[in-house]
Amino acid sequence: MIPERLRSNLKREFDRSLLAKLGLVLLVGVLLMAVFAPIIATHDPTRTGYVDENGNEYPPRGAEYTTQIGEDGEFVEVEVEPNEEHLLGTNNIGQDVFSRFVYGARTSLLVGLLGTGLAVLMGVPFGLIAGYYGGRVDDVMMRIADVMLAFPSLVLALALIGVFGTSGIGVPDPIVMAGLADGMPESTAIPGTVTIVVALVTWVWFARVARGEAMSVRTEEYVKAARSIGASDWTILRRHVLPNSLTPVIVLATIQVAAVVLLESSLSFLGFSGTTLSWGYEIQRGQDYLRTRWWIATIPGIGIVLSVIAVNLLGDWLRDALDPNIEGERG
Amino acid sequence: MALGKFLVKRLLQGVFVVWGVVTVMFTLRAVSPGDPANLIVGEAADPHLREQVREQYGLNEPIYVQYADYLQGIVVGDFGYSFQSGRQVEAMVIERVPATLELAIAATIIAILIAVPLGVISASRRNEPADYGATMFSLLGISTPNFWLGLMLILLLAVQLGLFPTGRRPVGLAEALTALATTGYATGLVVWLKHIILPAITLGTYFTALITRLTRSGMLDELGKPYVDATEAKGLPAALIRYKHVLRNTMIPIVTVLGLQLGTLIGGAVITETVFSWPGLGDRLIQALNARDWPLMQGIIVFIGISFVLINIVVDALYASLDPRVIDE
Numbered sequence: 001m002i003p004e005r006l007r008s009n010l011k012r013e014f015d016r017s018l019l020a021k022l023g024l025v026l027l028v029g030v031l032l033m034a035v036f037a038p039i040i041a042t043h044d045p046t047r048t049g050y051v052d053e054n055g056n057e058y059p060p061r062g063a064e065y066t067t068q069i070g071e072d073g074e075f076v077e078v079e080v081e082p083n084e085e086h087l088l089g090t091n092n093i094g095q096d097v098f099s100r101f102v103y104g105a106r107t108s109l110l111v112g113l114l115g116t117g118l119a120v121l122m123g124v125p126f127g128l129i130a131g132y133y134g135g136r137v138d139d140v141m142m143r144i145a146d147v148m149l150a151f152p153s154l155v156l157a158l159a160l161i162g163v164f165g166t167s168g169i170g171v172p173d174p175i176v177m178a179g180l181a182d183g184m185p186e187s188t189a190i191p192g193t194v195t196i197v198v199a200l201v202t203w204v205w206f207a208r209v210a211r212g213e214a215m216s217v218r219t220e221e222y223v224k225a226a227r228s229i230g231a232s233d234w235t236i237l238r239r240h241v242l243p244n245s246l247t248p249v250i251v252l253a254t255i256q257v258a259a260v261v262l263l264e265s266s267l268s269f270l271g272f273s274g275t276t277l278s279w280g281y282e283i284q285r286g287q288d289y290l291r292t293r294w295w296i297a298t299i300p301g302i303g304i305v306l307s308v309i310a311v312n313l314l315g316d317w318l319r320d321a322l323d324p325n326i327e328g329e330r331g
Numbered sequence: 332m333a334l335g336k337f338l339v340k341r342l343l344q345g346v347f348v349v350w351g352v353v354t355v356m357f358t359l360r361a362v363s364p365g366d367p368a369n370l371i372v373g374e375a376a377d378p379h380l381r382e383q384v385r386e387q388y389g390l391n392e393p394i395y396v397q398y399a400d401y402l403q404g405i406v407v408g409d410f411g412y413s414f415q416s417g418r419q420v421e422a423m424v425i426e427r428v429p430a431t432l433e434l435a436i437a438a439t440i441i442a443i444l445i446a447v448p449l450g451v452i453s454a455s456r457r458n459e460p461a462d463y464g465a466t467m468f469s470l471l472g473i474s475t476p477n478f479w480l481g482l483m484l485i486l487l488l489a490v491q492l493g494l495f496p497t498g499r500r501p502v503g504l505a506e507a508l509t510a511l512a513t514t515g516y517a518t519g520l521v522v523w524l525k526h527i528i529l530p531a532i533t534l535g536t537y538f539t540a541l542i543t544r545l546t547r548s549g550m551l552d553e554l555g556k557p558y559v560d561a562t563e564a565k566g567l568p569a570a571l572i573r574y575k576h577v578l579r580n581t582m583i584p585i586v587t588v589l590g591l592q593l594g595t596l597i598g599g600a601v602i603t604e605t606v607f608s609w610p611g612l613g614d615r616l617i618q619a620l621n622a623r624d625w626p627l628m629q630g631i632i633v634f635i636g637i638s639f640v641l642i643n644i645v646v647d648a649l650y651a652s653l654d655p656r657v658i659d660e
Contacts, residue, residue: 151637297479305471
């Protein structure tokens with residue numbers, strides 16, 4: 001399926017680049033963490049309340065009987081510093097920080113991959129049609145793209161969420177369903193609206209790249225030949241134009257996954273997320289405890305940085321090996 | 332095509348884009364659920380009052396009349412009234428522009444001052460420790476979410492070391508400069524400077540990293556070209572070649588990419604302002620969004636769209652005068 005020359009280029013670049021190897025290791029690490037989150041996590045990430053070393057369970061802050069915990073009948077927060085039971089302590093409502101960190105990988109990767117995939121499905125056909133037909137069609141379609149580009153993606157995403165809200169879709173967790181992890185949440189929330197919104201604000205980059213490629217092959221001899229033997233536009237687009245644009249689209253898609261992960265974390269940080277199990281959301285929560293419990297905001301940030309570095313390194317590797325000239329939006 | 336004709340064409344395209352932005356925002360507002368009157372007077376309000384408010388804000392008009400009114404308003408600079416405060420939207424936008432502008436310019440200055448020399452050094456010492464250092468820095472820079480970076484800077488430099496203040500800035504640049512001019516004291520300016528450094532670094536890091544990468548790869552491309560050998564053969568000093576000839580050719584693509592990335596800068600400003608309670612447009616946008624204050628939100632986003640279009644036209648004009656080939660494309 002992959003041409004021989006391409007494969008040898010990819011392999012040569014990979015062997016030569018320490019950074020590409022680092023990227024692969026990091027990405028596999030984050031992927032494993034996301035897939036096996038219920039096994040790796042030590043606690044149910046959504047359960048509020050704190051369990052101390054002796055197994056005593058304390059209700060979360062905010063429940064009416066929390067005053068019992070106080071020494072003089074006063075209100076005492078149940079969050080704790082890291083200990084044997086809670087590797088990274090608990091947050092302000094008694095949830096295990098480590099377990100939430102592990103589950104957060106799921107949201108980042110799901111939105112990153114699904115959102116980018118959706119953007120490819122929207123942008124590539126749009127760009128191919130604009131570039132292949134050219135003229136009026138291209139003019140109209142590219143003016144639409146210009147309008148999209150005039151919105152900063154974060155700003156447009158916020159406006160769209162203002163309309164559509166932030167609903168998520170609960171999907172049964174296969175690991176828990178298979179009985180591999182007891183006491184973990186039975187379903188994982190996919191932030192559906194957020195995924196669609198990130199696709200709606202990033203598809204235009206794919207349209208630009210696909211258009212450029214379509215324009216360059218439109219006048220090639222083999223396309224003219226195909227047309228002269230009576231191939232329809234649809235056939236030409238599918239058989240000749242699309243395959244030619246795949247390389248730059250793949251490279252751009254890799255880079256865009258990084259951008260989408262960052263975008264999702266920004267949206268969650270601002271409080272617009274379809275799920276509460278998200279790194280950006282954890283950072284927002286930790287913000288208020290920066291002085292006393294710095295790790296609550298710090299740890300999820302490291303997760304984001306490592307995931308984005310992994311994807312960027314793989315993107316650099318693909319770009320070096322396949323060498324298309326493309327621009328995409330970052331951040 | 333002459334430069335003048337090129338600019339007229341770009342301006343017309345710009346007008347179209349602004350119309351598009353306005354239309355998209357109006358459509359979003361029209362399809363958003365909920366009665367705006369509830370947002371203004373509350374759900375429990377007296378029906379007569381509600382009706383009065385609907386009348387006052389033009390909400391009883393057919394949708395196309397509302398659209399025409401809004402469009403007409405934008406043309407003459409009337410962005411309507413905020414649901415929440417009842418104030419004129421354009422005033423609420425304009426008063427927040429200086430803070431955002433100060434932040435964006437400070438970030439850009441930091442980015443260019445650090446990134447260009449770093450990229451040049453990185454390219455001229457390819458595969459040496461300095462190059463690896465710069466590469467790692469730029470990789471980290473483009474991979475770090477700026478809100479987290481901002482929090483980490485606050486944690487380390489403001490909370491732990493006490494080098495910078497936390498909390499909202501007490502004074503803007505204009506006020507600080509006025510104080511300096513009238514009283515001769517620079518205290519206000521120092522306070523302003525102390526408050527802007529961390530947000531500017533937060534917003535600027537991504538661009539520093541991006542420009543470093545672009546400068547490095549652009550320089551490497553250019554250094555391989557025959558004219559470099561020719562200037563070397565003529566005996567020109569290496570530093571002169573690098574900074575005068577090679578860097579100048581490298582800057583052209585960098586300017587283009589920066590024009591395209593302007594949206595990222597504005598998006599970054601929104602979130603940086605939230606982290607640092609910076610009294611700019613982004614901070615106000617988030618407030619408007621949380622209050623579902625559509626006229627304000629719409630006004631801010633349309634304003635951002637107009638600025639984006641204008642700045643890009645300026646960039647294009649600069650670019651076209653640097654490299655006339657662009658005009659024919």
